[in-house]
Amino acid sequence: MFGTPQYTRDRCVTGIHGLDEILRGGVPYGSTVLIGGTCGSGKTTMCIEFLVHGAQMGEACAYFAATEPSVKLLENVRQYSFFDMEMVDKGLINVFDMDVLYSWLGLTKATFDRDDIDALVKAITDIVNTIGVTRLVIDSVTTLCYKVPNDQLIRDFLFTLGKTLATQGCTSFLVAEITSAGAKAHWSSFGVEEAILDGIMVLGDIDRMGHLLRYIQVIKMRGTDHSRAKYAVELTPMGVMLTPMLKWGVGSR
Amino acid sequence: MIELDQRIAEQLTEITLNSSLQVRCGTSNAFLVTASLLEPLVTEFEMGGIYISASRPAPELIDTLTEIGVPLGSIQFIDCVSSALLGGTDNPYTNISYIDSPIMLESILLRTLFHLRQMPTEQNFVVLDSVNALAIYNEERMLAEYLHTFINTFRARDVLTAVVTVPDQTPPSVLANLDLYCTDLIDRGQVVIS
Numbered sequence: 001m002f003g004t005p006q007y008t009r010d011r012c013v014t015g016i017h018g019l020d021e022i023l024r025g026g027v028p029y030g031s032t033v034l035i036g037g038t039c040g041s042g043k044t045t046m047c048i049e050f051l052v053h054g055a056q057m058g059e060a061c062a063y064f065a066a067t068e069p070s071v072k073l074l075e076n077v078r079q080y081s082f083f084d085m086e087m088v089d090k091g092l093i094n095v096f097d098m099d100v101l102y103s104w105l106g107l108t109k110a111t112f113d114r115d116d117i118d119a120l121v122k123a124i125t126d127i128v129n130t131i132g133v134t135r136l137v138i139d140s141v142t143t144l145c146y147k148v149p150n151d152q153l154i155r156d157f158l159f160t161l162g163k164t165l166a167t168q169g170c171t172s173f174l175v176a177e178i179t180s181a182g183a184k185a186h187w188s189s190f191g192v193e194e195a196i197l198d199g200i201m202v203l204g205d206i207d208r209m210g211h212l213l214r215y216i217q218v219i220k221m222r223g224t225d226h227s228r229a230k231y232a233v234e235l236t237p238m239g240v241m242l243t244p245m246l247k248w249g250v251g252s253r
Numbered sequence: 254m255i256e257l258d259q260r261i262a263e264q265l266t267e268i269t270l271n272s273s274l275q276v277r278c279g280t281s282n283a284f285l286v287t288a289s290l291l292e293p294l295v296t297e298f299e300m301g302g303i304y305i306s307a308s309r310p311a312p313e314l315i316d317t318l319t320e321i322g323v324p325l326g327s328i329q330f331i332d333c334v335s336s337a338l339l340g341g342t343d344n345p346y347t348n349i350s351y352i353d354s355p356i357m358l359e360s361i362l363l364r365t366l367f368h369l370r371q372m373p374t375e376q377n378f379v380v381l382d383s384v385n386a387l388a389i390y391n392e393e394r395m396l397a398e399y400l401h402t403f404i405n406t407f408r409a410r411d412v413l414t415a416v417v418t419v420p421d422q423t424p425p426s427v428l429a430n431l432d433l434y435c436t437d438l439i440d441r442g443q444v445v446i447s
Binding site: 208209211213232234238242244246247249 | 353356360362367370390398402
């Protein structure tokens with residue numbers, strides 16, 4: 001109806017079945033995207049697949065594990081046929097334990113102050129620069145934000161991190177754990193993450209007569225036209241697969 | 254020994270890969286009709302495919318089809334029944350994947366697409382058995398919407414789609430939609446004499 005836009009941003013192709021179509025080609029390069037979702041909704045699988053696709057194209061990728069030890073994570077993702085441990089061995093997918101990073105930086109306090117946050121952002125940026133990371137995942141940023149005492153600091157942390165990563169040409173997925181995708185829920189845990197990031201994708205469950213169906217919805221993605229409909233998600237050994245949710249089968253948000 | 258309906262095999266020679274077949278049968282001849290459909294697809298046309306079983310457990314179906322000599326090596330079963338039965342998934346078959354319930358319509362579609370991506374055969378089919386079984390669990394409008402999506406998804410991929418239905422146990426609006434979406438009809442519905 002509006003014709004083809006005169007200028008389109010280059011895209012980071014996620015390689016996730018159906019997602020690039022929803023995003024009309026992929027995530028605009030350098031975007032920082034919030035992946036909000038309830039437990040078991042497929043956030044980690046989707047993020048790993050995003051990195052695997054990058055690694056398959058020879059890109060250096062980084063995964064910062066904050067919710068589970070990297071050893072456990074790798075054991076879990078090995079069941080997927082799309083994942084190849086060789087990508088880790090060859091240094092294409094680099095997995096970092098946030099706990100290790102904290103100790104390395106001497107961040108042993110229960111809460112972080114501004115200096116701690118600056119040190120953390122610098123450490124992540126240094127890793128990105130050193131390895132030449134173009135795809136990054138922090139799983140989850142919620143766990144990290146629990147250590148940040150107020151909204152303003154969370155906002156500053158995410159804004160600085162997003163800006164720095166974008167400058168490096170790094171497309172980033174920041175995972176946010178939400179307890180409910182119900183009517184009163186935010187797209188993120190603290191309610192401030194969503195406002196400053198470039199994109200928001202929400203994963204959740206729809207209860208259909210006692211059975212939980214996974215779904216994904218792209219709420220916001222700067223720099224691209226995109227579908228805002230709900231899509232059903234199936235986690236298969238080959239990765240995440242999407243199909244439009246039946247309109248008569250979707251309850252309220 | 255069960256005798257297969259050869260007229261179904263003859264009718265199949267007239268259809269193309271992107272056809273969508275509406276297969277009408279009765280309650281008493283449903284198995285005969287589906288077996289008569291599968292046998293030529295696998296043996297004569299050397300196709301592989303996905304069989305979505307919502308009307309009865311897949312192991313039961315595999316046992317009976319094997320008994321009458323239908324080769325099942327190139328067929329992957331999606332069983333929407335057995336997960337709801339205690340011990341239903343405890344069987345030796347590796348060519349069955351299970352869906353929790355026939356209410357998970359989108360999961361059935363995605364699982365079918367997943368298995369199709371893994372099929373070694375060039376020409377493939379999808380059999381949905383059956384619409385009336387899905388109608389037990391799913392609301393009429395949702396089922397009609399689903400069939401519209403289902404049929405068009407596979408037609409667009411040049412996958413032969415066969416949708417089995419027992420007309421007198423299928424909601425009229427769903428049946429009317431099937432008439433509209435399907436390109437061909439195999440009618441072996443029961444004749445009701447009143």
